[in-house]
Amino acid sequence: MTTTQRPTASRATAGPLALEVENLVVRYGAVTALDGATFALAPARVTGLVGMNGSGKSTLFKALMGLVRPDSGRVRVHGMTPEQARRRGTVSYVPQTEDVDWTFPVSVRDVVMTGRYGHLGLTRRPRRADHDAVAEALARVELTDLAHRQIGALSGGQRKRAFVARGLAQEARVLLLDEPFAGVDKRSEATVSRLLRELAADGRTVLVSTHDLQSLDVLCDDAVLLQRRVLLHADPREVLLPENLARAFGVDPAEVPAQEPARGHHRREGQS
Template sequence: MEAVHAKPGPIERISVRNLSVDYHGIVALHDVSLQVQASSLCGLVGMNGAGKSTLFKALMGFVRPSCGSIVIDGLPLRQARRSQAVAYVPQMESVDWNFPVNVGNVVMMGRYGGMNLLRIPRPRDHRAVRKSLERVDLWSLRDRQIGELSGGQRKRAFLARALAQGASVLLLDEPFAGVDIRTEKLMIQLFEQFRAEGRTLLISTHDFSHVRGFCDQVVLINKTVMAYGDTSEVFTEENLARTFSTIPPHDLALPVEDEVWLGEA
């Protein structure tokens, strides 16, 4: 099965080439290549375990690829991270909510990269935090402990942190999971504003209506990229069927292990 690849866009904000990641020898991503253009809302779609969160973690440098390269905003990953070009809103299950920190401080963390080692916020850092919290409608909850927020409020707090950072690339892992319709609408409006500001968003979602509704590009993934490109061309029944079939193509090519006898001789 051939992956359907779009032509590279005029300005690539995210460029991944031949990326593979394994966890203790078990393949999570295999030979992933994709480009996401500037000013784009790009959906990331695949079944549970398809490697979506692993791709985000690789794009943040949290997992070490076994091979491949990542370029963000024209910079190798390490430099892109240093220049605060990329921000990440994790899948909420992977966050420690007992961490004793209030909402305002969570958002201020987005400013740390631009501060000196003492991390004393300057007036412009306070202004950026306030503006970000206002944009996600959370300013009134700035003094609450993060663990005391509802699920949807927590997501908005992390979004505000990404905003305060001023990143041009936002990686959002299932931002809509468990949020109510009002928050969902607020988020979609925000995402569209981010695109208008020239930012690039990669958004994983299990809701196909989001992809059809507001994503201009989409990546279909099943350990490897099954198809990617403009939503209108790529988000087809046929490509979805290929993506959601249980056996990714490269697994078929893996060598079969020798049979091992574990019983008593």
């Protein structure tokens, strides 16, 4: 029987929780994608989601957004159901791949403006506040100069930043990012990493899945180790211990290489 542990900082969750997942079960026919997943996240933190392909990470994100219906269990986003949170713009999701016609003549600015739809009035016409929010989001992901470019003309990393900007323009309190660093250039990786830390400092909650274990301890305050259920919720350094990674990836602990600090990075202020 496995137990879920949380870091000291996560235990300081006596106040309102940003995200609560209790005994979440999701099945696709005979396949169980999530089997009793349970964890909770406080506001103003970046949490890493770690697990092998097929461990249920993408299914978890979809359940948190209300895009798949759980067979059992409970999800709350700032006390609301996922559907309520999505309608109110409280939660934003950047999936691993976007179902987009990259040849469609829509600009980067237009894509980011879709994040403002929940703020528009009955006329659906953007107001000054909407244009300002889009401009700020583009600036934060360093795409201001490409705002008028057709979305399909961007590089992979730039496209990812554009959809992160859409989430920023939405002004969501909880941001879910599924593999935002997969296949992106170094500039995009650095820009998104910096931005996630800034969002946490602003009081937002970020849950980000990543295979970049080298940078996990730099980017995240805590991490969730997933293998259909939550095996561990703890400080990234504990999650990265070979014996814990072995539980999630199904290998002998002796075969898991030791994790070295990411080159060029330092631990965040206040960490030892």
